[in-house]
Amino acid sequence: xxxxxxxxxxxNQVLANKRRPAIAALPPETRLREELGFDSLDMAExxxxxxxxxxxxxxAAGVVRTAGEVEARLPAAQP
Amino acid sequence: xxxxxxxxxxxxxxxxxxxxIARAVVAAGWxxxxxxxxxxxxxxxxxxxxxxxxKFCAFDLADADGVEKVVFGPEFAGLQVPLxxxxxxxxxxxxxxxxxxxxxxxxxxxxxxVFAPMMATRQFVRNALLxxxxxxxxxxxxxxxxxxxxxxxxxxxxxxxxxxxxKNTAREWGARGIRSNCVVAGFMETAMSGALDEExxxxxxxxxxxxxxxxxxxxxxxxxxxxxxxxxxxxxxNLFVDSGTI
Ligand SMILES: NC(=O)c1ccc[n+]([C@@H]2O[C@H](COP(=O)([O-])OP(=O)(O)OC[C@H]3O[C@@H](n4cnc5c(N)ncnc54)[C@H](OP(=O)(O)O)[C@@H]3O)[C@@H](O)[C@H]2O)c1
Numbered sequence: 479x480x481x482x483x484x485x486x487x488x489x490n491q492v493l494a495n496k497r498r499p500a501i502a503a504l505p506p507e508t509r510l511r512e513e514l515g516f517d518s519l520d521m522a523e524x525x526x527x528x529x530x531x532x533x534x535x536x537x538a539a540g541v542v543r544t545a546g547e548v549e550a551r552l553p554a555a556q557p
Numbered sequence: 558x559x560x561x562x563x564x565x566x567x568x569x570x571x572x573x574x575x576x577x578i579a580r581a582v583v584a585a586g587w588x589x590x591x592x593x594x595x596x597x598x599x600x601x602x603x604x605x606x607x608x609x610x611x612k613f614c615a616f617d618l619a620d621a622d623g624v625e626k627v628v629f630g631p632e633f634a635g636l637q638v639p640l641x642x643x644x645x646x647x648x649x650x651x652x653x654x655x656x657x658x659x660x661x662x663x664x665x666x667x668x669x670x671v672f673a674p675m676m677a678t679r680q681f682v683r684n685a686l687l688x689x690x691x692x693x694x695x696x697x698x699x700x701x702x703x704x705x706x707x708x709x710x711x712x713x714x715x716x717x718x719x720x721x722x723x724k725n726t727a728r729e730w731g732a733r734g735i736r737s738n739c740v741v742a743g744f745m746e747t748a749m750s751g752a753l754d755e756e757x758x759x760x761x762x763x764x765x766x767x768x769x770x771x772x773x774x775x776x777x778x779x780x781x782x783x784x785x786x787x788x789x790x791x792x793x794x795n796l797f798v799d800s801g802t803i
Binding site: 519523525526527529530 | 686
């Protein structure tokens with residue numbers, strides 16, 4: 479069985495597509511553009527991957543900049 | 558064969574050019590996800606001849622908002638289906654003199670010819686981003702956008718909008734392997750052109766090098782070419798399949 483996706487696992491998928499190394503942790507204050515180097519197309523890909531994994535469009539309610547802001551828009555993790 | 562298989566979303570598949578494109582896509586060994594308001598005996602026959610490779614969704618594309626929920630919903634061409642191609646073919650032609658322009662009819666035509674395909678492109682690009690294997694968009698445009706015909710100013714403007722949208726989509730998403738092109742069709746013998754009388758047809762044909770309508774098969778084959786690997790380096794283009802308009 480595939481492990482349940484997390485924001486970290488989805489971010490690492492986008493990084494892998496950019497041929498960039500995976501990160502081990504994603505503190506809430508991490509800025510996606512400045513620190514992870516995500517450009518607008520990467521942000522679009524992140525949006526779609528999160529929508530597929532969690533069923534929500536993180537940009538629907540306005541721009542997000544940090545990992546914490548994204549996390550806040552995702553449904554709470556299942557125990 | 559399975560390896561080369563592609564999933565192609567096509568609008569307006571019940572008759573005319575869309576049906577010809579669906580047939581050509583099936584003949585290429587690919588799978589059709591077809592949309593129109595209703596099916597037809599011809600489309601049903603195609604589905605019967607290629608079991609499992611012809612899917613259908615009855616939907617009125619005038620409802621641009623429903624494109625995301627229904628056409629790209631989990632029951633049809635949702636994120637669970639890796640899409641390889643999108644053919645924007647369904648359209649309507651509202652024909653009148655500019656001096657008679659009716660806003661409600663103009664808006665209805667734009668909903669189907671422009672807004673629905675733009676919303677569909679939004680969802681298609683999202684699908685392609687998720688599956689990450691490149692994809693091809695083909696818009697069916699019209700020679701009227703390039704030459705001008707009395708009565709077609711409003712209709713031609715919808716095709717001009719699509720051509721500009723296609724060019725910019727190509728530029729924006731090329732880095733992700735998503736291509737976008739237009740096939741600029743000349744006059745074809747379909748229901749859309751059915752109201753023209755013989756004299757009008759002859760006048761239109763006289764404006765072409767081949768003195769003939771564009772064949773549905775030729776236009777459909779060009780669409781299939783643009784969807785396939787042979788067109789891997791072609792994007793942002795308009796290909797004219799118009800019997801050589803002069
Ligand atoms: N015929 C020409 O001379 C010519 C020339 C240049 C370009 N074109 C372009 O070629 C394309 C195909 O045209 P055609 O001649 O094949 O037209 P057509 O014979 O009128 O067929 C139009 C198709 O679109 C579907 N459609 C129409 N309204 C729809 C709606 N609201 N929602 C969903 N589907 C809808 C129709 O099915 P339903 O009625 O079942 O919905 C039908 O399958 C169009 O983009 C047209 O602008 C045509």
